[in-house]
Amino acid sequence: AWAETAPGAVQYDEYGAIAASLTGAPGDPGVGAKVMSSRAEGNCVACHQVSALDADFQGNVGPSLDGAADRWSEAELRGLVADAKHTFEGTVMPSFYKTGPYIRPGDAYTGKAAKGELPPILTATQVEDVVAFLMTLKE
Amino acid sequence: GLAGSAGADPSEDAELSINGEPPLITRAPAPAHLEGALPELISGWLYRDEATRAMEMDDFDNPAMVFVDQGLDSWAAVEGSAGKSCAACHGDIESLKGVRATTPKLNAAGALWSVEDFINDCRTNRMGAEAWGWSSDPMLNMTAAISVQSRGLPVAVEIDGPAAPYYEQGKDMYYTRYGQLELSCANCHEQNNGNMIRADHLSQGHTAGFPTYRLKNAGLVSIHNRFKGCIRDTRAETFNEGSDEFRALELYVAARGMGLAVEGVAVRP
Numbered sequence: 570a571w572a573e574t575a576p577g578a579v580q581y582d583e584y585g586a587i588a589a590s591l592t593g594a595p596g597d598p599g600v601g602a603k604v605m606s607s608r609a610e611g612n613c614v615a616c617h618q619v620s621a622l623d624a625d626f627q628g629n630v631g632p633s634l635d636g637a638a639d640r641w642s643e644a645e646l647r648g649l650v651a652d653a654k655h656t657f658e659g660t661v662m663p664s665f666y667k668t669g670p671y672i673r674p675g676d677a678y679t680g681k682a683a684k685g686e687l688p689p690i691l692t693a694t695q696v697e698d699v700v701a702f703l704m705t706l707k708e
Numbered sequence: 709g710l711a712g713s714a715g716a717d718p719s720e721d722a723e724l725s726i727n728g729e730p731p732l733i734t735r736a737p738a739p740a741h742l743e744g745a746l747p748e749l750i751s752g753w754l755y756r757d758e759a760t761r762a763m764e765m766d767d768f769d770n771p772a773m774v775f776v777d778q779g780l781d782s783w784a785a786v787e788g789s790a791g792k793s794c795a796a797c798h799g800d801i802e803s804l805k806g807v808r809a810t811t812p813k814l815n816a817a818g819a820l821w822s823v824e825d826f827i828n829d830c831r832t833n834r835m836g837a838e839a840w841g842w843s844s845d846p847m848l849n850m851t852a853a854i855s856v857q858s859r860g861l862p863v864a865v866e867i868d869g870p871a872a873p874y875y876e877q878g879k880d881m882y883y884t885r886y887g888q889l890e891l892s893c894a895n896c897h898e899q900n901n902g903n904m905i906r907a908d909h910l911s912q913g914h915t916a917g918f919p920t921y922r923l924k925n926a927g928l929v930s931i932h933n934r935f936k937g938c939i940r941d942t943r944a945e946t947f948n949e950g951s952d953e954f955r956a957l958e959l960y961v962a963a964r965g966m967g968l969a970v971e972g973v974a975v976r977p
Binding site: 608612614615616625626627628629630661663664671672673674675676677678679680681682683687690 | 884885886887888889890891895896899900903904905906907910936939940941942943944945946
């Protein structure tokens with residue numbers, strides 16, 4: 570079995586891309602689609618419109634992700650999902666594969682203080698699943 | 709332009725005329741101290757759908773007004789060991805016209821106080837009554853009744869001199885990216901007002917309508933309660949209602965809305 574790359578060990582290139590898979594295994598685009606729609610997981614549709622996703626109330630804080638795979642390579646998409654701040658400095662897009670540092674980290678949506686260090690919002694496997702789904706977004 | 713956000717931009721022409729009175733100021737030039745952060749001030753009312761907007765245009769349709777009436781009842785009610793009502797000292801509640809528009813402000817001792825603090829000061833120190841909880845029903849009812857007295861007056865809080873450190877503290881908070889989602893007030897309400905975040909249409913996040921009646925809660929919501937919810941939604945540890953931090957933030961957010969009319973009492977989704 571492959572060892573997962575821990576959030577702190579991820580190698581970003583100077584444009585924010587991550588060349589190596591975080592798990593060494595191919596992601597599952599079907600699971601990725603669910604992660605992107607689910608409020609408790611990626612909730613990407615809070616900010617992005619994705620025609621291929623059957624999710625209600627898709628937001629427009631970020632650009633539409635239709636055709637994302639025409640614009641970005643797999644390595645670039647992995648970097649965007651893991652921590653878009655390497656690609657877009659200061660972006661409002663949250664970082665899904667890091668563990669901090671955060672200001673007043675909370676215990677999910679309870680409003681209470683986090684109990685200890687927070688795990689990343691998405692697991693390495695979920696990041697790869699989302700990347701696999703994004704790679705299907707071609708126009 | 710995508711499905712679902714059709715008509716989501718703030719209304720260009722709606723006018724907030726309540727009970728057929730001349731319209732309130734729902735768009736105002738951005739004050740100089742905002743240094744261009746917003747091109748124009750726009751009330752949250754203009755971001756709401758037509759049905760929600762309409763509820764605020766007639767006091768008979770505004771679900772907040774039953775709570776205002778309860779606030780007026782307690783204004784006249786004797787409570788506490790001094791045997792006094794609010795009315796005993798203040799007379800008609802109209803005497804508090806302007807208070808909502810100019811608060812938070814410094815008390816006589818130089819500390820920043822919200823309307824809730826002034827009320828509890830009177831209750832505990834002048835009436836010999838118990839303090840009300842920040843978001844308790846009687847407090848919400850009373851702050852709502854007091855806000856109606858300032859309906860139509862432009863928000864005009866003091867931000868200079870001794871208030872300046874509180875303003876700066878609130879401003880720091882406004883631009884701090886809290887929580888695991890690392891989102892600041894400005895990320896949502898300055899950079900993205902007019903956009904949809906999932907089902908929510910982001911406004912500029914002004915406080916001139918507070919306390920507001922929220923359809924989602926079927927009740928009144930205080931400013932600090934709203935702040936708490938917004939910070940919680942960034943997966944952060946929030947601050948408490950009535951905390952010094954929220955008073956400072958309240959002053960800064962009020963200052964961002966200087967020029968918009970106090971709505972007394974807004975209706976929001």
